[in-house]
Amino acid sequence: MNYNKYLDVNPEVAAAVAAGKPVVALESTIISHGMPYPQNVETALNVEKVIRENGAVPATIAILGGRLKAGLTAEEIEYLGKTGQAVTKASRRDLPVLVAKKMDGATTVTTTMMIAHMAGIQIFATGGIGGVHRGAETTMDISADLEELANTPVMVICAGAKSILDLGLTLEYLETHGVPVIGYGTKELPAFYTRRSGFGVDYELDSPEELAETFHVQRELGIKGGMLVTNPIPEQYAMDFDVINKAIDEAIADSVRDGIHGKETTPYLLAKVKELTGGDSLNSNIQLVYNNAKLAARTAAALCRL
Numbered sequence: 001m002n003y004n005k006y007l008d009v010n011p012e013v014a015a016a017v018a019a020g021k022p023v024v025a026l027e028s029t030i031i032s033h034g035m036p037y038p039q040n041v042e043t044a045l046n047v048e049k050v051i052r053e054n055g056a057v058p059a060t061i062a063i064l065g066g067r068l069k070a071g072l073t074a075e076e077i078e079y080l081g082k083t084g085q086a087v088t089k090a091s092r093r094d095l096p097v098l099v100a101k102k103m104d105g106a107t108t109v110t111t112t113m114m115i116a117h118m119a120g121i122q123i124f125a126t127g128g129i130g131g132v133h134r135g136a137e138t139t140m141d142i143s144a145d146l147e148e149l150a151n152t153p154v155m156v157i158c159a160g161a162k163s164i165l166d167l168g169l170t171l172e173y174l175e176t177h178g179v180p181v182i183g184y185g186t187k188e189l190p191a192f193y194t195r196r197s198g199f200g201v202d203y204e205l206d207s208p209e210e211l212a213e214t215f216h217v218q219r220e221l222g223i224k225g226g227m228l229v230t231n232p233i234p235e236q237y238a239m240d241f242d243v244i245n246k247a248i249d250e251a252i253a254d255s256v257r258d259g260i261h262g263k264e265t266t267p268y269l270l271a272k273v274k275e276l277t278g279g280d281s282l283n284s285n286i287q288l289v290y291n292n293a294k295l296a297a298r299t300a301a302a303l304c305r306l
């Protein structure tokens with residue numbers, strides 16, 4: 001396979017893609033910015049294990065020394081986890097400078113989709129996506145993740161979006177840009193920590209085979225763009241709706257008071273919510289990522305059978 005000159009695909013991942021075997025992409029902002037050390041590294045390594053146990057090859061994605069990497073070593077994951085917030089959070093607009101200047105970057109949903117696509121990977125598992133922020137009607141803060149979903153043919157399996165965002169406007173944006181939003185075993189958009197949000201999704205699908213077939217048809221129809229699969233957190237790890245929403249409201253009030261904006265907003269809100277809810281939210285976060293990894297591996301396997 002002739003890869004882009006700035007891309008390094010780890011040999012195991014390259015061999016699997018070439019042989020038409022299942023591969024699942026994973027992002028690295030969740031490691032550097034989404035969780036504290038050392039739980040971030042432990043989780044990232046376990047997610048890879050879950051993917052292997054479910055029949056696929058994991059490809060954690062990042063930018064290291066200006067190289068786009070699809071598939072990291074355990075040492076590279078440890079490095080990203082330990083360096084934490086000091087690694088640049090890399091969205092689409094950051095790539096040219098990071099690569100030209102041979103810098104490191106933790107990939108968001110946006111850049112993970114981009115690099116996965118460059119490496120020939122179609123399925124990507126994560127925790128939550130970015131979206132339209134509350135107050136976006138004046139701040140215009142809309143995550144580049146939504147635009148990437150509109151343009152790049154990768155299926156993103158997540159646990160919905162946190163209600164740090166305006167979930168209603170996020171769904172409107174995805175609708176305008178033609179992104180299918182699928183509920184896995186549900187007709188309601190999950191809100192990351194909780195199985196419910198009060199907002200409906202377009203379609204419910206109930207098996208990895210149905211997800212794979214739908215994505216396959218999207219490709220065969222020649223429709224550009226990705227697909228968003230929202231997989232509710234397992235019941236036993238879900239948080240109390242009122243507890244989590246109170247913490248989120250408080251985190252948003254603090255961010256307004258502290259004048260937080262731009263790419264800092266999401267990491268700031270995530271850290272505040274974690275602080276306000278103690279270890280509970282971290283454990284929920286870890287468990288929902290494992291749950292998404294399992295579904296992604298099975299969907300990747302089903303896609304390979306088509």
Ligand code: PSU
Pocket residue numbers: 027029030033034091107108109110127128129130131142143144145162192262263264266267270
């Ligand atoms: N939402 C979460 N957890 C995360 C992120 C978002 O619940 O870790 C990360 C993801 O990497 C996502 C990025 O792609 O934040 C979105 O950032 P922004 O809103 O600045 O586009």
Ligand code: MN
Pocket residue numbers: 141142143144262263265
């Ligand atoms: Mn933003």
